Amino acid sequence: MAKGYWIAHVDVHDAEAYKKYIAANAEAFKEYGARFLVRAGQSETVEGSARSRNVVIEFPSYDAALACYRSPAYRKAIAFRQDASQGDLVIVEGYDGPQPGD
Template structure:
């Protein structure tokens, strides 16, 4: 079974209020086996557009990633985030096929 991922790009307009979202999302992520792979580190944007904060979260499966997004716990956290940030989130299924050699 392939893992699932959230790929998020976020601009935060109120960093202090955003901290409440970080606290609120922790329970939903724990419940669905989430693991941060990227959490707002340094980045370059060689093509296209960007936002100030980039996040990649790994889940045990694509279904777990979808379930987390749709969970009451995450939806409550999202209501905290939306007034203080603008984001783009994509939920994708991981790839387990051949790799370049």
């Protein structure tokens, strides 16, 4: 089964309030097996437009990624994020097919 991913691009306008979101999302992320692959590290926008933070979170499956977003625990965390930031989030299924050179 392919993994699931959250890909988020975020501008934080209230860093103190955003810390509440980070604390609140931990319960849902733990419950659904989330693992941060990218968490606001150094980046360079080479095409298009961007936000200041980029985040990629891996889940054991696409269904787990969707379930986490829709969970009561994450719904509570969203309120903190929406008050402190603006962003874009896509949930995508991973790819397990052939790769270049296969």
